[in-house]
Amino acid sequence: MSWEHKRARALEAVQLLGHLLRDAEVDERRLTLGYLDAKRELAAAFETLAKETYADDREISRVKHEIEVQMRRSYPAIPLKYLQVKRFYAVHALILNYLSARLNEEIAADELRLLSGDAVHTERRARELRDLGLNVVTRESGGVATYRLTTLSANLQEAAEGLTLKNINADARLPRCEREAFVAHVLSGRGGGGVA
The missing domain is CATH 1.10.287 (Helix Hairpins)
Incomplete structure (x- = not known):
């Protein structure tokens, strides 16, 4: 309807x-x-x-694509299955678009909940946008939690590192020695745009 x-x-x-x-x-x-x-x-x-x-997913798709490009550039020795942005859904796109339309404005948590009709998980989804390198600032004032997106530019290297590490650590079938080697490889690239 x-x-x-x-x-x-x-x-x-x-x-x-x-x-x-x-x-x-x-x-x-x-x-x-x-x-x-x-x-x-x-x-x-x-x-x-x-x-x-x-509901338009173009903005979140753009950010995810840019992160995946950064992942591949920064970690060429890591298998491609770990260089993917996973687990971001339609509700993340709704929240990102809503916050983007109100850039630098504090948005009450109750207002975000209206987007999905989900009083339990909506705030977590807003915080998860940080995993995409987006600067979502949370503040509580007078018992009311607010969220503010400060820029449309994502910190691609931070997102690439964090999501690559999550993907590696989430693979229960990955042998421990390989996991440790992949993690060390990712962490050796800190502070730079890539790993030699």
Whole structure:
């Protein structure tokens, strides 16, 4: 369903809740059910709005591609299967696009949660953008967590190193001696643009 359709459903649920709140004789259970329905419809409507507005994956694809180029340039002796950017999903693209559109603005965690309708994992996904070398600053003020993207430029070398190390360490079938050699190779390139 489109934003327009879900917006109409949310408006209807909110109007019903308003009617229930004005009714002094309303049953407490009916009022609770009206609230829950309005909450559910609003969450669905805003999630659809976010997807229709911010679902474009071009920016995150660009960053991932640039990191993979940096990985291959920095670590030519490492097998290609470890020189890939993995585990970044549509929700990461939504959050990146939302923060990019509000560059250097503090965005409340609650606002980010509207993007995915997920109150549990959305903030973690925002922090995971740091693994892409993006400077996402987290701050808490008055009990409210905020997120701010400070630049659209990623620290490619930092991301390349961190993600390559994660990929190597995540391979449970990699023999210990090879893992140690690959890790040492990656760490020997710190501070430079590549490894000789």
